[in-house]
Amino acid sequence: MDRSTISEVLHYIDGERVPSLDGETLENIEPATGKSLGSIAAGKSSDVDRAVEAASRAAQSWAESPPEVRGYHLEKLAQGIENRIEDLAMAESIDNGKPVSVARSLDIPRAAANLRFFAGAARYQHEDAFRTRLPGDQLWNVSVTRPIGISGCISPWNLPLYLFTWKIAPALAAGCTVVGKPSEVTPVTADLLGRIASETGFPPGVLNIIQGSGPDAGSPIVEHPQIPAISFTGGTSTGAVIASQAAPSFKKTLLELGGKNPTLVFDDANFDSAVEGAFRAAFSNQGQICLCGSRILVHSSIADRFTERLVERTREMTIGDPLENNTMMGSLVSSSHLEKVEACLVAAKNDGGEILTGGKRIQPEGRCKDGFFLSPAVIRGLDSKSATNQDEIFGPVASIITFDDEEEAIQIANGVRYGLAASVWTENLDRAIRVSEKIEAGTVWVNCWMKRDLRTVFGGVKDSGLGREGGTDSLRFFQEPTNVCIRFESNSKE
Numbered sequence: 050m051d052r053s054t055i056s057e058v059l060h061y062i063d064g065e066r067v068p069s070l071d072g073e074t075l076e077n078i079e080p081a082t083g084k085s086l087g088s089i090a091a092g093k094s095s096d097v098d099r100a101v102e103a104a105s106r107a108a109q110s111w112a113e114s115p116p117e118v119r120g121y122h123l124e125k126l127a128q129g130i131e132n133r134i135e136d137l138a139m140a141e142s143i144d145n146g147k148p149v150s151v152a153r154s155l156d157i158p159r160a161a162a163n164l165r166f167f168a169g170a171a172r173y174q175h176e177d178a179f180r181t182r183l184p185g186d187q188l189w190n191v192s193v194t195r196p197i198g199i200s201g202c203i204s205p206w207n208l209p210l211y212l213f214t215w216k217i218a219p220a221l222a223a224g225c226t227v228v229g230k231p232s233e234v235t236p237v238t239a240d241l242l243g244r245i246a247s248e249t250g251f252p253p254g255v256l257n258i259i260q261g262s263g264p265d266a267g268s269p270i271v272e273h274p275q276i277p278a279i280s281f282t283g284g285t286s287t288g289a290v291i292a293s294q295a296a297p298s299f300k301k302t303l304l305e306l307g308g309k310n311p312t313l314v315f316d317d318a319n320f321d322s323a324v325e326g327a328f329r330a331a332f333s334n335q336g337q338i339c340l341c342g343s344r345i346l347v348h349s350s351i352a353d354r355f356t357e358r359l360v361e362r363t364r365e366m367t368i369g370d371p372l373e374n375n376t377m378m379g380s381l382v383s384s385s386h387l388e389k390v391e392a393c394l395v396a397a398k399n400d401g402g403e404i405l406t407g408g409k410r411i412q413p414e415g416r417c418k419d420g421f422f423l424s425p426a427v428i429r430g431l432d433s434k435s436a437t438n439q440d441e442i443f444g445p446v447a448s449i450i451t452f453d454d455e456e457e458a459i460q461i462a463n464g465v466r467y468g469l470a471a472s473v474w475t476e477n478l479d480r481a482i483r484v485s486e487k488i489e490a491g492t493v494w495v496n497c498w499m500k501r502d503l504r505t506v507f508g509g510v511k512d513s514g515l516g517r518e519g520g521t522d523s524l525r526f527f528q529e530p531t532n533v534c535i536r537f538e539s540n541s542k543e
Contacts, residue, residue, distance in 0.1 A: 050139040056087030058236045060096055060260055061243030063103035064253030070095045075233055075261070080146030080380040081371050083419035089236050092261030094269035097228065100257035101275050104199045104226035107254030112196045112224040119222055120168035122251055127164035129245035130157060130210075137210065137238055142371045144237040145209060146380035146421065147334055149372050156211045160238075163214040166503045167523070171222035174524055189535045194528040196224030197278045197301060201270040203291075204239075205283045206232035206382055207337040207443075213239050216280050217256060219523035228257045228276060230267050232283075234382055236260050263287065271295055278527060279303070282339075285441070285467075285512050292515070303516040303526050305339070305508060307441040308469030311462040312342035312498075313484065315455075316350045318474035322496065324355060328362045330472055330498040331447035332425045335381055339513075340470045340492075340499060342447075344438055346458055349451045356429060356449050360406045363425050363447075369413040380420045381444060387421040390444035393437065394426060397448075402431040407445070433461045441467065455484060463489045468510035472498045491517070 058077060059066040067090075068074075074088035090096075111119070130137060137157045142149035147156070174194075181188035202216035213231050220227050231239035243258050259266050271279050271294045278301040281291050285307040295302045312330050314323045330342030347355045371379030381387045387410075394408045407426035412418045425445035431437050433450050452458040462471060472494040475481050485493040491509040494500060501507075508517040516526065 050136045052086075052143075054136075055140050055143065055237045055241070058087065058089040058240040058260055060090050060092060060100070061240070061246065061256070061258040062096070062100045063106075063257070064247060064251070066240070066243055066247075069093065069261075070099070077144070077236065078383065079143055080382050081143070081417045081420040083384065083421065086143065086237075089233060090260045092230070092259040092266035096261070097259055097266065097269040097273060100228045100259055101199060101273055103254035104228055104257055105275060107252060108199060108226045111226055111252065111255050114224070116171040116174070116222070119224065120172050122249075122255075123164045123168035123218060123221060125249040126242075126246060126251060127161040127168070129249045130161040130164070130242070133241070133245065134158070137241060139372070140237045140241060141209060141235075142379070145206065145235045146371055146382055148376045148379045150374050150376070151334065156208060160210040160214040162503070163211070163218045167218040167222035170219075170520065170524060174521065187537050189537070191533045191535070193531045193533055194525075195531070197527055197529050198225060199276050200225040200227050200527055201273070201276045201279045202227055202229040203267055203270065203279070203281045203283070204229070204231055206234040207334060207339070209235040210238035210242065212282055213242070215518070216282070219518075220280070220527045221256065223524045223527035225278070225527045226255050226257075228259060228270055230259045230261070230270055233260065233262050233266075268294065271300075272298075274298065277301060280518075280526065281305070288514070301526065303518065304514045305518065306469075306512065306514040307443075307467060308339045308341075308509065308513050309344060309439065309441050309465045309467040310340060310342045310470045310472075310490070311344045311346050311488075313458050313462060313471065313473045314345065314347045314351070314355060315458075315473075315475040315477070315480065316348040317476050317480075319476060319496070320351070320355070323474040324358045324362060326472060326474060326496070326498050327447075328359060332363070332366070332378065332445050333499070335378055336425070336445035336447075337382060337443055342472055342498065343442060344450060344461075345447055346450050346452055346461055348458075349453050352449065352451045356405070356427070359447075359449075360427050363406055363427055366425060368411050368422060368424060370415065370417045378425065378445065380417070380422045382421070384421055386444070387423060390423060390442060390446065393440070393442045393444070393446060397428050397431060397435075397437040397446075400431055400435050400437065402428045402435070402437060402448070404428050433464055439465055455480065459484060459487050463487075466512040469513035470494070470509070
């Protein structure tokens, strides 16, 4: 990949890549090296206004186009991603710090799959009709849906293109035009998506991408009077701000927020599978996934053996240059995030936690010696109410907590303000169902983790979010239903 193609990140408005109106830029830093990648257009409210104007001009024709036409354009965009999978994977790895092997096998293919799925889902969406019989009346009630309008789609930095397409695909499929914003920390693949949209003939103004910071570019999207729906994935504190900004205008709001997810390992679990599952859930993507299982709850009878094997597995990880195919763990996303995770480790030690392995800065040889690398940490000895076990760290930090029975395990699992996801490891089917139904979470995996069927609902409870995504739920969020009640004579004669 030619790095010059990612050195200047611009907005994508009305089918064209353009700089900010005031010419201001932000610096983009490569996490693995700590060096500058180039510049990012620093969007402001004036740039958001431009994007909204373009989206408004395109809104009627896009909304009135048949689902087959919208699906055709989404399929073309998906094919464009697949045609450039290697370039996109390299760009994602460079911009985010994640291993290129992960970007190549997971992030970029999933981005294309998101577009393809909703292209098909829009074609098969149906509207309900009910026949109502009343004395002397015959009624047909038909539920008619229409696109809600211009949709604001704001995505995070941990799975940049993957989650950006997860937002925009259902909005576009539902007939909405979009003003989207990727994170300013990882803006490159969204910029490349704009290039692909132009190359594949995506209608101008239907998809618009604004670059820049949350306060300067994100807030104007949330507060814009012509944007009636906001879909946001990110931190809980930011989600609370967005909710307060959107509430006065009664905007439709979908929030997918943080998690402090438990992995429950019972004494009858398949031991090797449970160790591997807990390991993957804790440290995938450097622990920078809202679904990561950072609290590992283990039955006391197997806790010592389980902990020993998990520590061994953690020490086996290859940490280094994310562009090397054998790298298992890359860098954290930024210097400030590295410092935040390190501060959480200091707090864990101060609270009496024992760091069994990891938690140290790593300086790989060669070009990555100044990158933001941290070895994955396993901690034990902390109370379930400690800050380490209550607050989302969003890094490669896992804490072992023991329990003695099923009731205690459920109590610990639910004893946080979050409720996004959980995984349960047991060979007892009755227990699996019983425990899963009692855990306060939007998703519960049994004997697996991070398995997704795009038809199923996804979201969280408590401080983990508001609303649901996935399948028809995503499409319905971007649409407004109207019930049409039609009366006709039940005994009319010609």
